[in-house]
Amino acid sequence: MKSSNATLKISEKRTECADFVMLSYPRADYLINRFEVASSLYFQKEDEKECLRQNVRLIDYNHNMYILISLDEHLQRNYDETVPHHSGLILFVHGNSGGRLFPAVKRKSDGAIIDTSLVAVRSSGMASMESMSVRNLRLLPQKIRKNLSKYGLLAVRLIPETGRVQYFIDLRKVIMMEIIQFHNRQAQNESAHR
Amino acid sequence: MDNNEILKKLSASGNGEEEQIEQVSYRKLVVFIVGEKQYAVDSAEVKEVVIISDLYFIPFVPAYVAGLINRHGEPHTVIDLGMMLENEKHPGGKVLVMNRQDDRIGFLITDIFRIITVPEKEISAIADAGSTSMLSGSLTLDGDEVFIINTREMYEKLERDIENI
Numbered sequence: 368m369k370s371s372n373a374t375l376k377i378s379e380k381r382t383e384c385a386d387f388v389m390l391s392y393p394r395a396d397y398l399i400n401r402f403e404v405a406s407s408l409y410f411q412k413e414d415e416k417e418c419l420r421q422n423v424r425l426i427d428y429n430h431n432m433y434i435l436i437s438l439d440e441h442l443q444r445n446y447d448e449t450v451p452h453h454s455g456l457i458l459f460v461h462g463n464s465g466g467r468l469f470p471a472v473k474r475k476s477d478g479a480i481i482d483t484s485l486v487a488v489r490s491s492g493m494a495s496m497e498s499m500s501v502r503n504l505r506l507l508p509q510k511i512r513k514n515l516s517k518y519g520l521l522a523v524r525l526i527p528e529t530g531r532v533q534y535f536i537d538l539r540k541v542i543m544m545e546i547i548q549f550h551n552r553q554a555q556n557e558s559a560h561r
Numbered sequence: 562m563d564n565n566e567i568l569k570k571l572s573a574s575g576n577g578e579e580e581q582i583e584q585v586s587y588r589k590l591v592v593f594i595v596g597e598k599q600y601a602v603d604s605a606e607v608k609e610v611v612i613i614s615d616l617y618f619i620p621f622v623p624a625y626v627a628g629l630i631n632r633h634g635e636p637h638t639v640i641d642l643g644m645m646l647e648n649e650k651h652p653g654g655k656v657l658v659m660n661r662q663d664d665r666i667g668f669l670i671t672d673i674f675r676i677i678t679v680p681e682k683e684i685s686a687i688a689d690a691g692s693t694s695m696l697s698g699s700l701t702l703d704g705d706e707v708f709i710i711n712t713r714e715m716y717e718k719l720e721r722d723i724e725n726i
Contacts, residue, residue, distance in 0.1 A: 394618060395618070445620055446620045447620070505634070505635060505636050507629075507636060507638075508629075508636060508637060508638040508664050508665040508666060509663055509664040509665070510638060510664050510666065510716065510719050510720055510723065511619070511622060511626070511638055511719075511723055514621065514723045514724060514726065515619075515620075515621055515622075518620070518621050520620070520621065523617075523629065523636050525615070525617055525629065525631040525636055527614075527615060527631055530615045530617075532617040532618065532629070
């Protein structure tokens with residue numbers, strides 16, 4: 368009886384823990400649920416050149432074409448982050464975010480077949496893995512919580528020792544926002560050409 | 562006329578004693594400074610006053626939200642009262658942490674002035690204050706005007722503004 372209780376306590380503790388990919392920028396650290404990330408690769412600054420002019424781009428990886436979102440630009444635009452401008456990481460996130468908006472990207476992909484099972488997210492932030500109890504995170508105060516969740520900002524961790532703030536973000540929401548912005552920009556351009 | 566009827570009549574007419582006593586109600590207010598002006602809130606609305614240390618930035622909020630502070634491990638939204646009331650940034654050294662069940666919120670102020678108890682009748686309504694005014698009244702304290710904050714309207718304004726970000 369004693370041993371089963373002990374086992375239960377240990378498993379409860381384990382389920383409290385979660386793994387996060389932490390991307391550090393000058394103003395804050397951004398935590399992404401490791402569970403949402405299928406794989407990742409490092410990119411060099413020079414790999415960027417062929418990429419592209421808009422906030423939603425394409426990347427050729429293992430002979431498949433994926434949508435590429437820049438987290439740097441998202442954070443720069445919405446969080447007023449300064450981007451470190453060095454090599455970084457591309458995270459492949461399980462896709463289907465903003466599913467109905469993908470056709471707009473596909474129309475602009477010059478006939479390339481886009482694999483939407485994964486979406487690539489590029490970040491120049493300093494990357495590390497963080498395993499911690501979810502109890503270290505705190506829900507945002509009530510009045511601002513609902514609105515910030517619309518932007519993919521789910522919870523926060525304030526660290527008084529360092530004065531740093533860590534935001535737990537929903538990367539799928541970020542992808543959605545970027546695709547919506549791309550879509551809107553395309554719609555504006557198309558109506559301007561008419 | 563039975564006893565009950567007699568008592569009813571007595572209570573309806575009153576025996577005059579209560580009328581002699583003037584009913585005076587008082588309000589206990591925390592008076593504080595924002596820039597050069599003095600404001601006040603009911604003391605029951607204030608949970609604690611803290612000296613500001615770390616103020617953590619937060620995106621997607623109106624300009625008058627100064628950031629987040631950490632109180633007992635919990636993040637609190639901090640409203641810069643100077644920005645909200647006067648659209649001006651003043652040096653903010655302290656935070657009034659508000660006593661609310663439904664939210665964690667604080668007001669950035671310059672400093673605490675004092676805590677006072679005043680008769681309700683000394684508080685006057687603000688002439689041009691509509692139902693959405695963030696000030697609910699004013700009083701004169703040592704020759705200076707003190708504005709009483711309508712916190713309910715402030716919370717509602719925050720909710721409205723944040724929806725429109």
